[in-house]
Amino acid sequence: MNQNIQELIQSQAKKAKSAMRVLSRSSADVRNQALLAMAESLQNSKDKIQAANRIDLDNGEKTGVPAPLMQRLLIDDQKIERMVDNLRQVAALPDPIGSIISMGERPNGLKIGTVRVPIGVVAVVYESRPDVTVEVSALCIKSGNGVILRGGSEAIYSNATLARILSDTAAAEGVRDAIQFVDTTDRQAVYELIRLPDYVDLVIPRGSNAFVQRLMRESDVPVLGHADGICHIYVDKAADLEMANNICMNAKVGYKVAVCNALETLLVHADTAEKFLPAFCERLQDSDVEIRGCQRTQQLYSPAKPATEEDWRTEYLDYILSIRVVNDIETAIDHIETYGSHHSDAIITESYSTAQRFLKEVDSAAVYVNASTVFTDGYEFGLGAEVGISTQKLHSRGPMGLEGLTTYKYIVYGDGQVRE
Structure with a gap:
């Protein structure tokens, strides 16, 4: 000493x-x-x-x-x-x-x-x-x-x-x-x-x-404080796909990559995946983002690498994104609760009832509807600044x-x- x-x-x-x-x-x-x-x-x-x-x-x-x-x-x-x-x-x-x-x-x-x-x-x-x-x-x-x-x-x-x-x-x-x-x-x-x-x-x-x-x-x-920033976006079957594309790109590479509120795992409804993922993954590749996906993701976009169990638990803080196709909102929420860090998670949907369910059931410090997770920031929340983002429940939560x-x-x- x-x-x-x-x-x-x-x-x-x-x-x-x-x-x-x-x-x-x-x-x-x-x-x-x-x-x-x-x-x-x-x-x-x-x-x-x-x-x-x-x-x-x-x-x-x-x-x-x-x-x-x-x-x-x-x-x-x-x-x-x-x-x-x-x-x-x-x-x-x-x-x-x-x-x-x-x-x-x-x-x-x-x-x-x-x-x-x-x-x-x-x-x-x-x-x-x-x-x-x-x-x-x-x-x-x-x-x-x-x-x-x-x-x-x-x-x-x-x-x-x-x-x-x-x-x-x-x-x-x-x-x-x-x-x-x-x-x-x-x-x-x-x-x-x-x-x-x-x-x-x-x-x-x-x-x-x-x-x-x-x-x-x-x-x-x-x-x-918070230990990890494993942030998710769920693209619902009722999503505006152009909006989803822009929001997800912004959350991953549009602001900064190595920040705790950046997108790390993308969840996409099975009914939307075929229409959404190929074009979106091309945009990611153009931005030098490595894609690690589930089996369905790899079928839809062959350059994607296989995602492991560890990928779902990882805060990359890098040009890497894990993608999973899910059958319903229940599976999406269950994934977030199982692997997430209770930091910031978002849903892209035009369905009011689905959005309300997501807001109610996702237990994170900040939960979004149709907006990028990178807004979780004291400056953006009108707090002037922040000392950190808490994922705990006592005595402060969020920015x-x-x-x-x-x-x-x-x-x-x-x-x-x-x-x-």
Whole structure:
């Protein structure tokens, strides 16, 4: 065990806890001004950010980081503008802290209500997406939480630069030490974080299934996150096939391939398969997507490779799609429940009753009718940004925005009541 890392993490956690106590009592104006100043600092530091990002990109090329992950790692002008927009959007959102959730009066005259409060200190462990540094910092500052950021080794220079700019700017605006960045790639840092329940209130991991599951097993701190993004689209017998074609292409390759809300398994009704699959598979092949299909899929499109049981359980995050032809909606829903990760699943259909059944019976964080699964995102859901997408049912589900970073406490007003 590295004693220096242990001491570093404990020191950062203590600073975040102290900062959170001050931040949680601050006014919305103070927090919003910090966010707006952070946005301006990012905009004015574009060259510095992109120089750091270039180091990460060069290292990624040398170590053979896959192309889809390199795409996530890149910070171009457009991504910086989106980071800036995210900060400003979060600043413009209503203040979640102190809002009254409920209030009622008991027969004895006690007025009992619930009020929204920060969770405390949130530790976020994430992968090769430097923009997460900005999104998470924005949401935590706005919601009155301290945050400890531990990004992936492949983005260490980008993340460190972004975090330093954000933290220094926030401090200049009176929000000191609320953003802590773990500037080491040693995994011991993560396991120190999850053993500090006196200082860290919630851990949100974003990474591989094996990594997230291990944290859930070993953490002394509550862990909230998703382990996999095995997303499905079911093309029903009553589907508009042109719509289905466009939506499925968008969900697989139209946005980004290596994202947790991308399409990984396509289910097609048997009555639709012959009309839909050959042309759709040609489009996939034109986009360099490898197709792994059931026996019927292979009959309809001979270049398809045989799909194995493991394919149905795999989040590829790559140019690979598994396809299965099913006889009815029951089989489609059963497949999703058996192999899915309860993240995002969609149906393409013109039948209202079939759509309603799918919405009711598919137990996922986001369920769609006639739309692409890649909309499962805090930005697209109007949350300003997100700290992650939870596939758990407690205490937050789906894209976690400001409300997901809060809890509540009871407030009780009396006028002398005593319990008999």
